Amino acid sequence: MTWDVAIVGSGFAGSILARVLRRQGLEVLVLEQGRHPRFALGESSTPLAAASLERLARRFGLADLDSLAAYGRWIEDLPHLRRGRKRGFTFYNHPGDGTAYRATVDTRMLVAASPADAVADAHWLRQDVDHHLVLRARDEGVVVAEESTVTSVERRDGRVRLAGSGPSGRFEEEARLVVDASGPAAVVARALGAGSGSTSLPPRGLAFAHLGEMPDFHEMVDGPLPPGPYPDEWAAVHHLMTGGWFYRLRFDHDVSSCGLLLTRAAWSEGPDPAADPRAAVEWQLAVRAPTLARQVAGVPEVISWRWVPEVAHRLDRAAGEGWLALPHAFAFVDPLFSTGIAWSLRAIERLVDVVDGTRSREEHARLLAAEADRIETLVGLAWTALPHPAAFQAVAFLYFAAVSFQEARERLLDPDAPSELAWDGFLGVGDPGIDAWFDEAPARLAADPGSFPAWVASAIEPRNVAGLADPAKGGLYGVDLEDLVRGAAKLGLSAAQVRHRIGRLRGAAGRANPENR
Secondary structure: OEEEEEEEOOOHHHHHHHHHHHHOOOOEEEEOOOOOOOOOOOOEOOHHHHHHHHHHHHHHOOHHHHHHOOHHHHHHHOOOOOEEEEOEEEEEEOOOOOOOOOOOOOOEEEEEOOOOHHHOEEEEOHHHHHHHHHHHHHHOOOEEEOOOEEEEEEEEOOEEEEEEEEOOEEEEEEEEEEEEOOHHHOHHHHHOOOOEOOOOOOOEEEEEEEEOOOOOHHHHOOOOOOOOOOOOOOOEEEEEEOOEEEEEEEOOOOOEEEEEEEEHHHHOOOOOOOOOHHHHHHHHHHHHOHHHHHHHOOOOEEEEEEEEOOOOEEEOOOEEOOEEEOHHHHEEOOOOOOOHHHHHHHHHHHHHHHHOOOOOHHHHHHHHHHHHHHHHHHHHHHHHHOOOHHHHHHHHHHHHHHHHHHHHHHHHOOOOOOOHHHHOOHHHOOOHHHHHHHHHHHHHHHHOOOOHHHHHHHHHHHHOOOOOOOHHHOOEEOOOHHHHHHOHHHHOOOHHHHHHHHHHHHOOOOOOOHHHO
């Protein structure tokens, strides 16, 4: 048979896309090189990801996606899927001289993403989540072929032919459209002519692991830390240091996903991470962040340390005749700011429109390229600002101002629009005000890191609906819905309208039909 759509890759993005296309009556094949359950990186969700999940749930009657969108609903509806509570983003900036961490308003910042656990985001244990989504796809009529390696992709007679090997031997499949969800391998895109794009960022390597029960960072710090809007470690925790940064994502079952991302030049100063990633991590933390080194020391490995010599990749295009790429196949920059899940879900919403012909593949490709540029600019600013704690916080405000404004618009203005919202550019791409920030910021930061925070505070004001860059908050930014009310005019609403609609931000709206569970 000729499939309507073939998807290469069955991570969460490939499986969700397969399900929504099947709900539209299409014949869908998913080819997966591995076998579920299997490990995958990319585990930290955000409010914009939740908004996309809720829209997909409503539009296609996929109630489990609605459950995945909020920590409280996940615990209630899908307790067998392991996850972690994510209340926001925590940043610690370690001194660059090898001395102990010292907490100040410049070296510790917490930015809450939710007012309570019930509506919080989650860290996804991808092994569980991806497996769940594949099983649901099969239940709904998607044909999923695991342990099937694609070795040949070619255009023939207006269709795409996929060939390879699977458990039963060699296979050949034909589809009208193929979606590349294969991640950095980009097996479809590269076979059909996509080349490698360029990046302005320095080469960076990642060592990562899942670690067992670990003490919290505040236990390593001399003296108490001022209480924040949530417990520091129930977040995406970022430890910033010379040469890079370390992350911790804490799951509920006493396991943490951890990783150290450094420039290749920084890695070269210590033991070879390709030969012994654990020894390399221990050496680097002892030199660059000794307080963090004490937190990690002796913690058992659940999944042993692994090494990726280069985290970034990019193609020179995201679509072509007969094929489309999902974000992680097209480009990946850095896990900083947890952009991956939200960006992928937004693209899924768009691809539904491309497949049914209401939008073009060229629109998808142009927008994806512009968004990859935006993420690279943001990450480049953050890496440039690493030696300057106040400047780094200002870079973070550019991100948080853009996404909080976008989330407020999507939830308060027209939350029931089935897909139009997804075509608003990720991280404010296409918003003239936000575009101007990112056009101007690199030169401002390079010229004078000391004055950069004041410029950011002024620049973001027309879109700042979250009370960011307020010195009175001492680096501790909770969710204060009165900030949103005060910023109502920035959204084109009155204060009364915002108060009336604010329940949507508390999770009162967006539940999918329970009968579809």
